[in-house]
Amino acid sequence: MEFYNCRLSVQYYQWVNINKAMKRELMFIKDFRPVYGYDKQIDNLEDDDLTDLPSKPGVYIIVSFKTKFIYPIGQSKVIYIGKTDNIQRRLKEHQRNLINAINDRFNECWHLDRYNYMRYHGAKVYYYTCRGYQESKDLESSIIESFYDRYGSIPVANGARSFRCVKD
Template identity: 30%
Template sequence: MKKIPFYLLTNKLYTMSLKNYLNYLKQDILSSNWFKKNCKNKNIKVKVLSKDYCSKETKNCYFIYKEEKIYFYKLFLLKFEYKKEIENNYHLKLLNINIKHETLFNLITMLFSSQKLFLDTGHYPNINFLDRKVFIETYVKEYNSYLDLSVLSKILNNTHYEQDGYIYKLSHLFPKKTFIYSLYIKILLSTKIDLKNDLEIAKQLFEIYNVKISRRTVCDIRNKYLIPNIKKIEEKNLTLYFNNFNNNRRLLNKENISTIENNLKGVYELSSNEKIFYPFTENKVIYIGSSNNLKKRLKTYTSKTAHTNDIKNFIKDNEKIYFRIIKTFDYQEYEKKLIDTFINLYGDLPRLNTQRILKEFIIAK
């Protein structure tokens, strides 16, 4: 590994890829002769910042959030204590690693405490807007430790975590104001308030949430997050598309899939027994897709070759998944109409359809 000047080391450690940082810890520190020698002479003691850790190396992420607890990979919790200066200033390397690990651990602990309700429910209206400057001030006061905007940005953009089979960038928990405003707009549209245009939405945002934005900004937010411009009071035309499914929900298994004719073009829907929170209301639908061979596509979900990791992981964790199909030659266009309809009815994409919005937050495993 290229030698890094000590005065630049901490900065470099924050921006290293996970793989490079692990290699640095293992090869340049833990496996080095100087480190082993000083551990043997008891000049260095190795401790951990928390007893909650995973010994197995995590893939593409620093830690896992599971059952309301944060589990770092053990190497990222190491803290080195040394009695005196070590030859060739090697103790400065340990100091820099301590700074990174303690900053990461404290920052993530504080951040996850701030977003606990969202993390535990997965319901986006529960996510809080966090001002970065206020967050830093609170951090410095809480831990009596240094943090600035540059360090915070490096950590947020270069740190990933795993939850429920998904890998997220840490910046996911620092949502932009426009995203928070989009949630407020969806909540307003789900109420009984009669909102006829963007100007009325803007007025309600100010009255209820004290958010002062223009009609034009409301329109831009709706377009970005695929929010309908007015509340759909009459839903008959929208539900018409869903009534075109050729059958009731059937359990997704090889036996039921075998009854579908070969090379059938169409659209399919996947659902579960678990109700999922969407901004406007609850629903059991998890995915809407299409294929020029429905039988072949649905078969992939009963094996390890599901065409997306998100669906594969969801099916793995849920015993009963159901499907419905619609026969149509214009399957791609019909899929688009169904997804647009779903957004109008429920305020968001089906849970596993990530190709349009919120994709910026989710990193494929």
């Protein structure tokens, strides 16, 4: 007699759906939680309610709705990769700054580039919370390093090089 494992099939189904989204936007990430994918997706940073987000450290990846940016080795929808000690607080800051940029109420011009990308190309967010003893800086470094290896550059709105370099 053969038993059908419902739990396994549900996890596999979720993994397949997550993988479909990741194939388009996040497949540059190497060997990173391939079974589980990202923790959650925010479909529209400008409009979505962010009150249910965790107050945990983690990394978030902001991607455009449809625009692919040209990098030295290919094209990607990724606008920005960032880290935080509190996902909810940081994404609410990004949401507030994006709304200010849309309404032309922006005081700090040096932040404007990042939010102009989001303003004109849309902003969808994927985030990963840190697990165990994992540090958000290490997680961010590995994701940015994977992006750099795949596209030959850091994302368009990442102003500083924030990942570690290995010297020969």
